[in-house]
Amino acid sequence: MINTQIHLFLIFIINGLIIGLLFDFFRILRKAIKTSDFITYIEDALFWILTGFLILYSIFTYNNGEIRLFMFFAIIIGILLYITMISKLIIKTNLIIIDFFKKIFSIILSIIKIPFNFLNKLIRKIFFKPISFIIINIKNYFTKIAKNFASILRKSKISNKFVKNTKN
Numbered sequence: 001m002i003n004t005q006i007h008l009f010l011i012f013i014i015n016g017l018i019i020g021l022l023f024d025f026f027r028i029l030r031k032a033i034k035t036s037d038f039i040t041y042i043e044d045a046l047f048w049i050l051t052g053f054l055i056l057y058s059i060f061t062y063n064n065g066e067i068r069l070f071m072f073f074a075i076i077i078g079i080l081l082y083i084t085m086i087s088k089l090i091i092k093t094n095l096i097i098i099d100f101f102k103k104i105f106s107i108i109l110s111i112i113k114i115p116f117n118f119l120n121k122l123i124r125k126i127f128f129k130p131i132s133f134i135i136i137n138i139k140n141y142f143t144k145i146a147k148n149f150a151s152i153l154r155k156s157k158i159s160n161k162f163v164k165n166t167k168n
Contacts, residue, residue: 019051022051024094
Protein backbone atom coordinates (compact mmCIF):
# COMPACT_ATOMS: atom_id res chain seq x y z
CA MET A 1 0.00 0.00 0.00
CA ILE A 2 2.76 2.49 0.95
CA ASN A 3 4.80 1.40 -2.08
CA THR A 4 1.86 2.21 -4.33
CA GLN A 5 1.42 5.62 -2.72
CA ILE A 6 5.12 6.44 -3.09
CA HIS A 7 5.03 5.23 -6.69
CA LEU A 8 2.01 7.50 -7.39
CA PHE A 9 3.70 10.40 -5.61
CA LEU A 10 6.79 10.03 -7.84
CA ILE A 11 4.63 9.74 -10.98
CA PHE A 12 2.86 12.98 -10.14
CA ILE A 13 6.17 14.70 -9.36
CA ILE A 14 7.21 13.69 -12.88
CA ASN A 15 3.90 15.13 -14.12
CA GLY A 16 4.81 18.39 -12.40
CA LEU A 17 8.22 18.35 -14.10
CA ILE A 18 6.51 17.78 -17.47
CA ILE A 19 4.06 20.61 -16.80
CA GLY A 20 6.99 22.91 -15.95
CA LEU A 21 8.72 21.89 -19.19
CA LEU A 22 5.53 22.53 -21.14
CA PHE A 23 5.22 25.95 -19.49
CA ASP A 24 8.81 26.77 -20.45
CA PHE A 25 8.14 25.63 -24.01
CA PHE A 26 5.46 28.31 -24.34
CA ARG A 27 7.70 30.88 -22.62
CA ILE A 28 10.53 30.11 -25.04
CA LEU A 29 8.12 30.38 -27.95
CA ARG A 30 7.00 33.83 -26.77
CA LYS A 31 10.57 35.04 -26.31
CA ALA A 32 11.75 33.71 -29.66
CA ILE A 33 8.76 34.84 -31.73
CA LYS A 34 6.86 38.02 -30.99
CA THR A 35 3.18 37.12 -30.91
CA SER A 36 0.00 39.13 -30.70
CA ASP A 37 -2.27 39.03 -27.66
CA PHE A 38 -4.74 36.80 -29.50
CA ILE A 39 -2.04 34.19 -30.21
CA THR A 40 -0.93 34.42 -26.57
CA TYR A 41 -4.49 33.63 -25.45
CA ILE A 42 -4.56 30.64 -27.77
CA GLU A 43 -1.20 29.44 -26.42
CA ASP A 44 -2.45 29.82 -22.83
CA ALA A 45 -5.60 27.86 -23.60
CA LEU A 46 -3.53 25.18 -25.32
CA PHE A 47 -1.21 24.98 -22.29
CA TRP A 48 -4.13 24.48 -19.90
CA ILE A 49 -5.79 21.91 -22.17
CA LEU A 50 -2.57 19.90 -22.49
CA THR A 51 -1.94 20.16 -18.75
CA GLY A 52 -5.48 19.00 -18.00
CA PHE A 53 -5.16 16.04 -20.36
CA LEU A 54 -1.82 15.07 -18.84
CA ILE A 55 -3.19 15.14 -15.29
CA LEU A 56 -6.40 13.32 -16.21
CA TYR A 57 -4.48 10.71 -18.20
CA SER A 58 -2.17 10.09 -15.25
CA ILE A 59 -5.02 9.92 -12.76
CA PHE A 60 -6.94 7.39 -14.83
CA THR A 61 -3.90 5.37 -15.89
CA TYR A 62 -2.05 5.12 -12.60
CA ASN A 63 -4.79 5.50 -9.97
CA ASN A 64 -7.93 4.17 -11.69
CA GLY A 65 -9.53 7.61 -11.69
CA GLU A 66 -9.26 8.15 -7.94
CA ILE A 67 -8.23 11.68 -7.04
CA ARG A 68 -6.04 12.09 -3.96
CA LEU A 69 -4.87 15.34 -2.42
CA PHE A 70 -1.23 14.21 -2.32
CA MET A 71 -1.22 13.93 -6.13
CA PHE A 72 -1.73 17.69 -6.43
CA PHE A 73 0.97 18.33 -3.83
CA ALA A 74 3.29 16.10 -5.87
CA ILE A 75 2.47 18.06 -9.03
CA ILE A 76 3.23 21.35 -7.26
CA ILE A 77 6.49 19.91 -5.90
CA GLY A 78 7.44 18.73 -9.41
CA ILE A 79 6.72 22.17 -10.89
CA LEU A 80 8.71 23.89 -8.13
CA LEU A 81 11.64 21.48 -8.59
CA TYR A 82 11.64 22.12 -12.29
CA ILE A 83 11.42 25.90 -11.99
CA THR A 84 14.15 26.16 -9.34
CA MET A 85 16.59 23.62 -10.76
CA ILE A 86 16.22 23.28 -14.52
CA SER A 87 14.08 26.10 -15.96
CA LYS A 88 16.74 28.81 -16.41
CA LEU A 89 19.15 26.38 -18.07
CA ILE A 90 16.49 25.07 -20.46
CA ILE A 91 15.33 28.57 -21.43
CA LYS A 92 18.86 29.93 -22.00
CA THR A 93 19.96 26.88 -23.96
CA ASN A 94 16.89 26.86 -26.17
CA LEU A 95 17.04 30.60 -26.84
CA ILE A 96 20.70 30.27 -27.86
CA ILE A 97 19.80 27.39 -30.18
CA ILE A 98 16.84 29.30 -31.64
CA ASP A 99 18.95 32.44 -32.20
CA PHE A 100 21.61 30.32 -33.89
CA PHE A 101 19.05 28.81 -36.26
CA LYS A 102 17.50 32.23 -36.91
CA LYS A 103 20.91 33.55 -37.97
CA ILE A 104 21.55 30.55 -40.19
CA PHE A 105 18.08 30.89 -41.70
CA SER A 106 18.59 34.60 -42.41
CA ILE A 107 21.98 33.87 -44.05
CA ILE A 108 20.44 31.13 -46.20
CA LEU A 109 17.54 33.41 -47.09
CA SER A 110 19.89 36.23 -48.10
CA ILE A 111 21.86 33.80 -50.29
CA ILE A 112 18.64 32.57 -51.91
CA LYS A 113 17.56 36.18 -52.54
CA ILE A 114 20.66 36.99 -54.61
CA PRO A 115 19.52 35.30 -57.87
CA PHE A 116 15.99 36.67 -57.44
CA ASN A 117 17.30 40.21 -56.94
CA PHE A 118 19.49 39.81 -60.03
CA LEU A 119 16.53 38.49 -62.02
CA ASN A 120 14.37 41.38 -60.79
CA LYS A 121 16.97 43.95 -61.91
CA LEU A 122 17.38 42.19 -65.26
CA ILE A 123 13.64 42.13 -65.88
CA ARG A 124 13.41 45.83 -65.02
CA LYS A 125 16.23 46.63 -67.43
CA ILE A 126 14.86 44.48 -70.23
CA PHE A 127 11.15 45.28 -69.95
CA PHE A 128 10.43 48.29 -67.79
CA LYS A 129 13.21 50.65 -68.90
CA PRO A 130 12.28 50.44 -72.61
CA ILE A 131 8.59 50.75 -71.78
CA SER A 132 9.20 53.77 -69.55
CA PHE A 133 11.47 55.22 -72.24
CA ILE A 134 8.71 54.83 -74.83
CA ILE A 135 6.09 56.28 -72.50
CA ILE A 136 8.28 59.30 -71.67
CA ASN A 137 8.98 59.93 -75.36
CA ILE A 138 5.29 59.63 -76.25
CA LYS A 139 4.45 62.06 -73.46
CA ASN A 140 7.11 64.51 -74.64
CA TYR A 141 5.89 64.19 -78.25
CA PHE A 142 2.26 64.93 -77.28
CA THR A 143 3.42 67.79 -75.08
CA LYS A 144 5.25 69.32 -78.07
CA ILE A 145 2.16 68.83 -80.26
CA ALA A 146 -0.04 70.46 -77.63
CA LYS A 147 2.36 73.42 -77.34
CA ASN A 148 2.48 73.81 -81.11
CA PHE A 149 -1.31 73.60 -81.34
CA ALA A 150 -1.69 76.18 -78.56
CA SER A 151 0.78 78.43 -80.35
CA ILE A 152 -1.14 78.04 -83.60
CA LEU A 153 -4.39 78.86 -81.81
CA ARG A 154 -2.91 81.97 -80.25
CA LYS A 155 -1.55 83.11 -83.58
CA SER A 156 -4.87 82.44 -85.29
CA LYS A 157 -6.75 84.47 -82.66
CA ILE A 158 -4.32 87.33 -83.11
CA SER A 159 -4.56 87.11 -86.88
CA ASN A 160 -8.39 86.89 -86.67
CA LYS A 161 -8.46 90.04 -84.58
CA PHE A 162 -6.09 91.75 -87.02
CA VAL A 163 -8.26 90.68 -89.95
CA LYS A 164 -11.43 91.93 -88.19
CA ASN A 165 -9.79 95.27 -87.36
CA THR A 166 -8.63 95.83 -90.91
CA LYS A 167 -12.12 95.17 -92.33
CA ASN A 168 -13.69 97.85 -90.22
